[in-house]
Each structure stands twice: as structure tokens, then as C-alpha cells.
Amino acid sequence: MVRDYSVFLPGGTPARREPTALERLGWGSAFASQIDADALTARPPVRVVAVHRSGLQVAGDGIEECIPPGPEATVGDWLLLDRARPRSSHVLERKSLIKRRAPGTGREVQLIAANIDTVFVVTSCNADFNVARLERYVAHAFEAGIEPVIVLTKADLTEDTAPYVDAAQAVSDRVPVLALDARGAEPAKALADWCKPGRTVAFLGSSGVGKSTLTNALLGTQEIATQGIREDDARGRHTTTRRELHATPVAASSSTRRACANCS
Ligand SMILES: Nc1nc2c(ncn2[C@@H]2O[C@H](COP(=O)(O)OP(=O)(O)OP(=O)(O)O)[C@@H](O)[C@H]2O)c(=O)[nH]1
Numbered sequence: 001m002v003r004d005y006s007v008f009l010p011g012g013t014p015a016r017r018e019p020t021a022l023e024r025l026g027w028g029s030a031f032a033s034q035i036d037a038d039a040l041t042a043r044p045p046v047r048v049v050a051v052h053r054s055g056l057q058v059a060g061d062g063i064e065e066c067i068p069p070g071p072e073a074t075v076g077d078w079l080l081l082d083r084a085r086p087r088s089s090h091v092l093e094r095k096s097l098i099k100r101r102a103p104g105t106g107r108e109v110q111l112i113a114a115n116i117d118t119v120f121v122v123t124s125c126n127a128d129f130n131v132a133r134l135e136r137y138v139a140h141a142f143e144a145g146i147e148p149v150i151v152l153t154k155a156d157l158t159e160d161t162a163p164y165v166d167a168a169q170a171v172s173d174r175v176p177v178l179a180l181d182a183r184g185a186e187p188a189k190a191l192a193d194w195c196k197p198g199r200t201v202a203f204l205g206s207s208g209v210g211k212s213t214l215t216n217a218l219l220g221t222q223e224i225a226t227q228g229i230r231e232d233d234a235r236g237r238h239t240t241t242r243r244e245l246h247a248t249p250v251a252a253s254s255s256t257r258r259a260c261a262n263c264s
Pocket residue numbers: 153154155156157180181182183205206207208209210211212213214225226227228229236237238239240241264
């Protein structure tokens with residue numbers, strides 16, 4: 001039998017066929033090159049789509065299950081699933097990793113999200129806007145090996161977005177800046193270049209800036225809860241409390257996010 005390895009070559013999925021289930025989850029040559037193709041049946045690749053106290057939620061080709069904690073993995077990681085001993089499932093080498101110092105410990109590192117292609121650094125055209133914070137997030141993204149894009153939400157709530165865009169653009173001339181209304185159809189169009197099939201994107205930003213609203217806009221649903229911000233200081237209410245990957249519909253341009261990682 002002649003196998004078609006073209007899917008693993010640089011340049012992405014050939015236009016002549018539909019992406020496979022794994023490709024829709026973000027699988028590609030960076031991961032395929034780490035494995036022995038003959039071992040795939042015994043230890044199928046799965047992607048971590050959520051981390052719970054009780055274990056890791058994983059998805060693969062025809063696989064949707066929760067495995068017990070064990071592998072040191074975070075949302076977005078690829079594992080070779082060891083069905084007999086799931087705790088020993090092997091974590092594939094990452095393309096990129098967002099991490100931070102675990103709160104309160106000083107030393108321990110907390111893994112936030114892995115194998116992200118683009119980070120949308122989100123702030124809004126209101127009192128949340130803070131250049132120093134934008135600089136920190138952008139520096140985080142570059143350190144993690146990920147291209148950042150600054151997204152300014154709530155453009156509909158200001159007369160003139162230019163001062164916000166100019167201040168954000170001054171953070172780095174290597175980082176694109178977009179201002180938009182995160183509700184409705186605008187984000188799917190404006191963010192399409194970074195959300196091609198098989199790409200994984202993440203949203204980083206403070207509570208209330210519209211990360212979940214953007215994720216819903218890309219998914220074309222309202223499946224993620226959102227909540228109004230405090231009127232006096234524009235602060236959010238920490239509505240999203242966990243990080244997850246969501247698959248965009250097959251027909252639409254696909255993400256992070258598969259995939260949108262909602263990283264509060
Ligand atoms: N007018 C307007 N409202 C927006 C926009 N983006 C988000 N909102 C509103 O802002 C509020 C907060 O949005 P969320 O998407 O819940 O914010 P979040 O970043 O996910 O917040 P956390 O989950 O707390 O981290 C909601 O009421 C949204 O409807 C926008 O572009 N324009």
C-alpha cells in the first residue's frame with residue numbers, strides 16, 4: 001500500500017482533500033516527525049483539550065475521553081495515549097509553551113497552554129487599556145515562541161479607535177493591531193488569516209475584555225458563557241475559570257483553536 005505522507009510536509013494540507021480528524025485538531029509534521037508511524041495504532045496521538053482535577057480530557061481520531069492525572073501536560077499538548085497505562089502516556093515535544101510562575105509559590109511553574117500558533121493579546125477600548133500590560137503579554141508570547149496579534153475589542157463603544165490603535169502599535173512594529181466589535185460576524189473575518197484549518201490560537205487578556213465573546217464569534221455559537229463588566233471601572237467578573245480548546249466548525253476557517261484556547 002502506498003501511504004500519502006504529503007500531509008506532513010511543510011505547506012499544510014493539500015487542497016485536494018479534506019483534513020483528517022487529527023489535522024483538524026492541529027496535528028502536523030512537527031509532531032508526526034517525533035513518532036514511529038507503525039506504533040500509531042498501539043499508542044494513538046490525542047490532544048489535551050481541557051485539564052480537570054480528575055484528569056486530562058483528550059481528543060483524537062474517534063477518541064474523546066478523560067484520562068487520569070499523570071502526564072505533565074497542559075491544554076494543547078499532544079500525547080501518545082498508552083491505553084494500558086494512561087498515566088504513562090508520552091507528551092510529545094512542544095512547538096510552543098505558555099507558562100507562568102504558579103501563584104503563591106515563587107518558584108513552581110504553571111503550564112498554561114501548549115502548541116499555540118498565534119496568541120491574540122486582547123484588551124478593550126475602555127478603562128482596561130494599559131500599554132504596560134500589553135507589553136508584558138506581547139513579551140510573554142515572544143518568549144513562548146508564538147506570534148502575537150493585539151486585538152482591541154469594544155471598538156463600537158468609542159467614537160475614535162485611533163488613539164488606542166496608535167498606542168498599541170507603539171508596543172512593537174512586529175505585532176499587528178486590530179480594533180473590532182467582538183460580537184457578531186466581524187472577528188471571523190478580521191482574524192481569518194491567523195485561524196486557518198489546523199491552526200491553534202489562544203486569547204490572553206484580563207477579565208471582561210471579550211475573550212469568550214471572541215471565541216464564540218469564531219465558533220459561530222454562544223456556547224461559552226459571557227458576563228457584563230462592572231460599569232464603574234470596566235473590570236470583568238472572572239466568568240471563564242478554566243482553559244479549554246474548542247474546535248471551530250469543519251466548514252469554517254478553523255482554529256485554536258480546533259482551536260481556541262480560552263486562557264483567562
Ligand atoms: N459592546 C461590546 N461589548 C463587548 C465586546 N466584547 C465583549 N463585550 C462584552 O463584554 C462583556 C465581557 O465579555 P467576555 O467575553 O465575558 O469577557 P472575558 O474576557 O471572557 O472575561 P473572563 O471570562 O472574565 O476572563 C460581555 O458582556 C460581552 O458581551 C465588544 O466588542 N463590544
